[in-house]
Amino acid sequence: MIYEYVYPKSLLHFIKNPSHESLKDLLLHNTGETDFLDFKTKWTEFSKMAKHVLAIANSGGGCIIVGVSQNDEGAIALTGLNEDDFLDKADIDNKLANLLPKYLKYRTEDFHYNKDQLAFSNKRFQVLIIEYDPKYVPYTSVVQRNELRYGAIYVRQGTKSLEATNDKLVEIILRKVQSGGSGVNEYTLKEHLDQLKELYEEMASQKDTEYGQFIAELIERKKERIRQLLDVLPEN
Template sequence: MFYEDIQPQKLKDFLLDPTHDTLCELLLYNTGETDFLDFKAKWIDLTKLAKHILAIANSGGGSIIVGVGQQSDGSSSLDGLSSQDFLDKADVDNKLGNYLPSWVKYRTEDFIFDKQALAPFTDKKFQVLIIEYDPKYVPYTSIISRGELRYGAIYIRQGTKSIEASNEKLLEIILRKVNAGDAYSTDLTLIEHLTQLKYLYAERNRQADDDYERFIERVIERKQRRIEQVLDVYGMTDE
């Protein structure tokens, strides 16, 4: 898993070691919702939830914490979940699997505090979706059109919202993938490689800056070589 861009540090600490203690630290000293962190008072519609998961996965990974409300002033309310709203985590993960690509890595964790826990966590329950980021698989796309989801759409986080990516944001994702080096690549399908190449061509054609255009050309060349590898013709010469 890759969490290099995660902010704040307490969120990164929690993702790397998701314990009751690190969750308490994150919630007590949180700075509100970000590109990497979302709060929900209760579980929401699964298509909306899948949209947030895709957006967070494309933006660098992170977490959705269920049981935390948002006040009108932007502050958090650590209300926890009632027994009725506390769902079976395996059931949540299995149902979400109907809306997400199989290579999106996520899981739900239960955090149950007893009567001996310190306030404001005494006798409260939270559930947390942990969403991993792996540059070799991005951008993650929606595999279904239903509810909040549009088939083939690429979602990203923008502050507290999950929105459909613009061409510029999609390019950022692709460049982040390229900067990750050879760790990504052959796990993508041919269609996904060709889609990325199409966006790179469009970006090259609309840029006027010579240095930037040369950079995009180099990225295009790398992507073309990768497609040749996928087609199993890398290194072949014309007869």
Template sequence: MGSNVENDKPWKEQLASFLKDPTRRNLRNLLQLEAVEDNDLEFKRELLPFDLLAKHILAMANKDGGAIVFGVEETNLNQFSPCGLSNSFDITDIEKKLEPYVPKKLEISIIPTYYKGEDYPEFKDKLFLIIIVKYNPRYVPFIALKSGENLKKDTIYIRRNRASEPINYDELQEILNNRIETEYSTTDERKLIEHLEELKELYNYIPKSIKKVVSYKPPSVPLNFGLAGQQFKNFFGETEYETLPNPDYPEESYEGFIKRLIEIKKDIIIKLVKKS
């Protein structure tokens, strides 16, 4: 499997699908489109030493996330072929051996993929291992927790030119800015929810309707207190009420206000789509 310029766009689109849904079909499609290694995609023939694997995971998590696929070999420069893993593995063991190097907030998914009886001979009866590294700007930068032969403790790694390297000043500023923007966005969202809940509570303090006295019949002294029902009613008098809209209730209901916000948001989205 080789790579050319014409295939760059299709395999990139397939990579996006693969990262969202790392199924056997999406992996097969990715390799058949002659994908090459990039900052968000790494191919390896066999499993790596765990400190080196942790280094790649940390670097991807600090960039934009990505995938590491084991069981794919580089046959020529930027040409990759599915060879399958020669040895089996234990997912729990991988997780335990990565744990000393990687912060708990860093999320990964470890997915074994086996092609049994596939129609495509290059995949048939082959085992692959996929590690999906999730990107969460709220927690970057992720720092190595432990030193190893291939990484240093308290060092921030990032993907650069298809390699995992120590971060430089400009890259650090970029990911910190991304984190700040994400925190602002999250804070604004939280504030909006709080404001809406408080507004709804205020609406509950004002009744939508009020009762107005229409007529009142004065009480009469009952002759026989044994006839409790009607005679006690006459004793206290009779009042008729009419239910009317509360003039102090806001003209726009809470539901109407939410509906108006939805329409405003829709207009903003439409304008953004037209500009793009």
């Protein structure tokens, strides 16, 4: 995956090489929450977690570290997770699966330090590592639940995950183009056809609404992309 926008270097190193040592280095030399990094004292309501995942994925990738708190001045505390708050990876995946687009990739890593690790002694952390893929951004919310608004595009703005402004949407698209993620030949034929199939399925579930008209427009554009890929002229 592409993480060229992620900073600081300690975060980039951790994402590429998640280990006890790289997490320790990140937490000891961090610059606080950023567009690519979020801290949670413990797992919160999962629609809130999904909102942060969407925002980080749209902003360039990064991670959410659970077991760390940050105060208003930016200082962090390595609180760790107790046994009851340390969730099974499969449980995390199950709770997030229906809240996120299926093309958004993420994974959970577990970290448990032994008694010889000083400030980390006998503490547990869990980290959601979130990928950035220019082919699929911007990711939109697929459900309407609590803080999640269906169809909304979330981005990171410092320590917060907010709905994207027009300027932020332009930034996302420019980043996508610069990464080479918007080219016609970037997808395989099968990926194009799978996407077209999904659009038709989405269209079938819609009535005569503005959103349904939007999906219909996307179907026509996707069909044109496939014609271009196959060098097939449309029928007159």
